[in-house]
Amino acid sequence: MTQSKTDPRVLRTRKLIMDSFIELSGQKEFKDITVKDITTEAMINRATFYYHFQDVYDLLDKVLSEVLLVNLNCSIFEKSDLNEESIIRIFTAITNFQKSLSNRCHRGYEDTISRIIREHLEIVLYKMLLIQHNTKEDAALKTTAVILGWGIYGASVEWRKNGTDKSPEEFIKSSIPYILSGITLDSKN
Amino acid sequence: MTQSKTDPRVLRTRKLIMDSFIELSGQKEFKDITVKDITTEAMINRATFYYHFQDVYDLLDKVLSEVLLVNLNCSIFEKSDLNEESIIRIFTAITNFQKSLSNRCHRGYEDTISRIIREHLEIVLYKMLLIQHNTKEDAALKTTAVILGWGIYGASVEWRKNGTDKSPEEFIKSSIPYILSGITLDSKN
């Protein structure tokens, strides 16, 4: 499935680059981080950077993906159908991820971050929907995953803006019935 | 003086190996640390280890030397004649070094550690004696450095065994007059 074997030098170098980038992100703005800064910190040659990444945006993309995936996978992969608990876990993972980012001053790249979060969210949600409906492929479910992805992501944005007096769990919990059973749900339920 | 340029890959790999060794030393006994353990932790190939070090003993030797040199150089290199202050600094550096080692469980290698400490001590002391006596080379001073080296090292061993109720500074301070002015010194001085 994954490529059978990757040269350890590649893994090591990528890790050095990514770690250095994360380290530097804590020290200065994204826009002030040069490739030279990164490679110096990582103790690798500048040309080697371009062997692994197209440019700093590509690196940002991959770092964010990786950090987010760690947050998502750990909490979900075994329990794989969509219920109240798993939705709460996903939502918590996302808010955690965004909190960890806000310390790191990636100002001006909210759009990149947002896109990455939604992309991964859709993949995970689609998988869970497929399992739940016991099927292999389904365009309607795919679209549903997209809608859910945007919706959940939007909720996390809203939580950061207006809801931080509640925990993420409380914040999302009251809406879950509408997600699970649909908007025509009787509110007395 | 030092080799004009070393390949960064060499520096990086040596650092990875040394850091991994220090990390592992905190986890298990020296005798239980294999080359494979080190190279796995360092994310390098086992053969590469032998490109840089003869064996684990050679590594131990170099790691200890480096850690000790950091302790010694920072505290001394500018003040370069032997007086009360510099002796106290040297003694403190050595006891610090040994304290940091005792956390790291290198049981069974006290002899190696002792030898390395004394070797470096003799070099530093000899340099300082040469400066003090304003000469380039002198066999008597060299032997004196050896004697002083063994003596100061011995004092640090004694301090660890029986003197830890005092600070290293207090411990060595009262003997310094005898070192500086000789054992025939009148004790009323």
Place this chain on the structure above:
DNA sequence: TTCGATGTGTTGTATATACGACAAATCTAA
């Protein structure tokens, strides 16, 4: 004792990384 397993140290070959140079883009100050 013998045997299987594990660790050591070495070697030849494939490949990732270092290096220096380069043109082009971007920024900064005058």
Place this chain on the structure above:
DNA sequence: TTAGATTTGTCGTATATACAACACATCGAA
């Protein structure tokens, strides 16, 4: 605006590292 300085992205060549295989040593259990 112009000119000088950084930064970016790319290339060819040299070299450090990866890998697999090897003989040998060491060790614990049968």
